[in-house]
């Protein structure tokens with residue numbers, strides 16, 4: 001346990017406003033651009049509220065001041081923000097820390113207040129191969145108990161890359177989680193396996209009867225959407241109830257998507273990215289494949305995604321707040337419907353931001369995996 005260093009770090013940066021449409025060569029993407037609000041300039045500052053975390057990956061609010069944080073090494077921490085209370089309360093022994101894999105995301109059941117159920121995604125090993133799995137446990141009295149695997153995807157490969165994974169519930173209580181392409185990208189186009197897909201399940205791990213492929217003997221019943229490269233952001237839109245995602249492109253071509261039942265998101269047949277070192281990958285758009293809402297080229301390597309809500313950040317209600325690993329910033333992107341209206345980058349070059357989370361009252365927090373710290377994001381009123 002480490003004490004929080006106070007006073008507040010003087011790390012405030014001015015907002016950098018990107019007028020999109022000037023920065024992209026993809027006409028198909030520029031079509032999504034909208035108006036830019038030029039009256040949005042204000043300054044944000046990072047306030048450290050927890051430290052001593054080891055590669056924090058997932059984080060979820062228990063209430064306005066307490067978090068559960070998953071660490072890549074399998075640790076589950078109970079963190080009281082702004083205090084020195086930062087306790088490892090559980091170790092997920094089933095999580096295999098391998099390459100990009102380990103303990104990944106954490107989420108609360110929609111009826112958590114009643115049943116205490118929490119969910120985890122993690123990398124699982126079997127005979128030298130690895131896949132992404134889902135587990136359920138119970139959190140009560142600052143303890144995790146009853147940890148049990150609910151579902152194991154069949155995305156086993158020997159690769160240590162592209163496990164996903166994020167986990168979110170929709171308004172109806174269905175659970176969605178992502179499985180990356182596992183370094184076997186052509187399999188992302190094959191829905192007879194779980195490679196490169198989003199899985200939709202009931203809270204007990206069973207398959208909903210209205211999943212898109214339950215009547216198709218060739219496709220896996222658990223799949224909701226496929227053709228994804230590596231989704232590390234999933235979030236429930238607070239107004240529309242849609243599940244939004246983002247995914248890593250290879251060299252360029254990171255995407256924001258809205259997940260639709262049974263749809264194919266293209267990878268690697270359709271992509272705005274290119275091969276590492278150069279060379280096109282398929283087409284940028286094609287009939288039968290869903291076009292992304294937004295594309296980042298060059299890649300920012302997005303990780304974690306939360307919808308902003310409330311009045312704490314003027315002009316940013318319903319924006320998505322995303323961490324950038326390679327991009328090393330906090331990316332706040334606002335859409336008007338499904339049209340991009342603006343993108344703001346904060347804290348550029350200040351560390352690999354692994355995750356974002358918005359508190360029940362609407363305050364944004366970020367987890368920096370480089371420093372093992374969580375920061376609250378405050379507005380400086382000028």
Ligand SMILES: [Ca+2]
Pocket residue numbers: 255265266267270271290292
């Ligand atoms: Ca795509």
